[in-house]
Amino acid sequence: MRRASLKDRIPGGTDGRRMLLIGFIDKTGTGLWATSIALYFTYVSGLGVGRIGLLVGISGGFGIVGAPLAGRLADRFPLTRLLIGGQLLRAAALLALLTTDTYALLVLYSAIGAVPDRGTNVLTRLYATRVAGSDRVRYQAINRTVGNLGWSVGGLGAAAALSVATSTAFQLLLAGNALTYVVMAALTLRCAEPQAPARVAAGADSAPGAPDRRPASPWRDRAFLLFTANESVLSLHDSILQVALPLWIVHATDAPVGLAPALMVVNSVLVVLFQVPLSRFGATTDAARRLLTPLACLFAAGTLAFAASAAAGRAFAIVALIGAIVALTFAEIVQATVSWELSVALAPAEAQGSYLGVHALAPATQRFAGPLLLTGVISAGPLAWPVLGAALVATCAAQNRLVRRTLSRSSLSVPVVTVSEH
Structure with missing residues (x-):
């Protein structure tokens, strides 16, 4: 073949x-x-x-x-x-x-x-x-x-x-x-206009004379807004890698300062090597939702390794930081896969653009608030990392329940139409 x-x-x-x-x-x-x-x-x-x-x-x-x-x-x-x-x-x-x-x-x-x-x-x-x-x-x-x-x-x-x-x-x-x-x-x-998803027009199939519903809006969808808020928390891996890593190495560990750029190279290489192969584990909506469990484990491992890196000893700090970056890089890969699939699955066909536009506020919010939060974690010392890890684990669990409940409710009313079903 x-x-x-x-x-x-x-x-x-x-x-x-x-x-x-x-x-x-x-x-x-x-x-x-x-x-x-x-x-x-x-x-x-x-x-x-x-x-x-x-x-x-x-x-x-x-x-x-x-x-x-x-x-x-x-x-x-x-x-x-x-x-x-x-x-x-x-x-x-x-x-x-x-x-x-x-x-x-x-x-x-x-x-x-x-x-x-x-x-x-x-x-x-x-x-x-x-x-x-x-x-x-x-x-x-x-x-x-x-x-x-x-x-x-x-x-x-x-x-x-x-x-x-x-x-x-x-x-x-x-x-x-x-x-x-x-x-x-x-x-x-030179690119052709892609076919939009089949619209489930509000009120399109209703009886003559029946009032039309307003088009779906993400700003009136409390479940989607909560989903987006959770996403901003789950995107914190970005600020951890970009902001917290170099500051933590300098202020809290015995590791050499030059380790920070080397670990960023490790992050980039791992993303290039594994983003595509691992994406197959989130190819469906339910599979993507289930990935929130291993994502929670990766967050826990990464934050605990950060805390451990503050222990005395140059070699131990280096090993712990390598472990932290590997765990959080795979968390980055998994979170990206989960985010892509679930944000589309939760968006009604007739307002897909509006929903994905609001969802894009999650990384924007994280880029603004993340550095402030992480500098606070660094100032608080090693014990703050397990607290952050617990918060990330709890957010993964809450997101899992929210998505399952939202999709179950949708399936009992109007079938969720995504781009793969047109």
Whole structure:
């Protein structure tokens, strides 16, 4: 029997593969710019640290509205048109930074660019959800792996440019990222509009004269809002790895400071190697829900290993931190798989974009609140890690019950229609 080719193993056909290429280009450009944004505003715009922090904070705050806004628009307009518009707006906002050193304008252009930047994440995920059908979890896993590779390539390119550290080099990095958005828009023009899921129109099958129900809204769906809130807690692995790890190594362990970047490489390698293979364990809604149990175990193991790393001894601290990163990296992989499947399964077909847009607020909330929480954990000392672990385990259990109850209630009324059933 002939083994499936690489093309055959990627869901979504030609358009799915083209969107993976677009995602790779997107993350490559982001890797070029994200690692040098602060230095650009320092060397090119002449801003101080405080003003740069305020600029990034304001633009990030504006960016939060991009996800729910893009999701709502996606229920009303073709995805490809929205993607092209968002990509071109991102390019225009970046290039506008080259035209001024006026602080108010720099803040304005950064904020304008942040909105489509966050919104594009929702739109590309929704496109993948529709084009890949029942293989959406595998497709998202491949997409995440490709994105990690793109980010690495962009980061290496930025490192080479930053070794020069001139205004021209920073301006070229910015222009290079803007160019990637134009290339992405051109490629998106060649992508067919994916078929939207079969709509279960509110009131469509009701008797003549019967009042129509309002369209489903995630803002009126308390179960989905609670699901999203739980997701923001379960996304804490991101802040643990990005923020807590280096601070904990420096302030609480005998491990060398250089261990932090080495462990981040371990994290990236493990995600690239295992995200796709492990995605098959969450290929159905019920399978994804059951993964919340091993996810709880991984969180418990990782946080306990962090606590243990504070014990005396350099070698023991290194071993404990390696164990913590391995456990939390697999927690990251499993949580991503669970999140992809369950968020789609809980979203009504007629409002899929709006629901996924609101769901995207979970990682945004975590990125804002996570660092504050984790610095508190570090200040409290080793005993705070088991407390955090217990909270994560309890959240996994609560999420399991919530999803089971919500899906059971849906199956007793209107069948849940997902993209794999159109």
